[in-house]
Amino acid sequence: MQPSMFTIIQFLTNPPLLFCYEPTSGLDSFMAENIVQMLQQMAKRGKTVICTIHQPSSEVFALFDHVIVMAEGRVAFMGEAEQALNFYKGDTTSKNNKDRVPVSHEL
16 A cells, blocks of 8 residues: 555544654645644644654754654654754754754764
């Protein structure tokens, strides 16, 4: 089954938990941000939303409440997204990195 068809079936059955495997893959940054905003709204209405996203833009990363950052198959960070930014702050305050997502830069 294609991932997009699986996602449609999940929406139709309205489960309390929604797992999205790379929902932004293959999308431009505008559409990726729209998809994550939609998932964020669903989470705010009480649905548990879990996503795997590789190298999100800064705008997309900012939409997440809680993150788990993996490195070499292990948890490198788990907590609120805002705390992840502080956790990886070391090199991200330089002018060269101000528009980069800290976790993708550091890992």
